[in-house]
Amino acid sequence: MQEIKQLFNEIGKNDITEFHNDLVFGGFIDSVDIISLVSLIEDKYKISIDFDEIVPENFYNFQTIMEMICKMQK
Template identity: 40%
Template sequence: MESLLKILAEIRPDVDFEDNKELVDSGELDSFDIVTLVGELCDAYDIEIGADEIVPENFNSVEAIMALVTRLQED
């Protein structure tokens, strides 16, 4: 989780990722941020994130992002 928070902080240092549970819904992460994040996650965790996985509920909180990464690592 710590490495994920570091990646997120590099993309958007102005956002409190630990407390915000509506990152996409509130507009804290926009589509450009998501595209950047997907690339970073793929590199950092050696996973493939398909287009069907790029939905708001997978990126709305740190917990949701980590759950996505964990699920894809297990596949």
């Protein structure tokens, strides 16, 4: 989860931790943050995230982000 934390640090969201849930609807991140995260994830993991995967449910918490990454790596 440290890698996910680093991604949040890179977009200036240093206060978000693995213990936060409901990142989108809880107001912790917005659509601009999601696009920034997608770009960083694609660069870091050398994957392409399908447009259909860019939904709030996949950015609910660190675990769901990691699950999305793993799914895209297959």
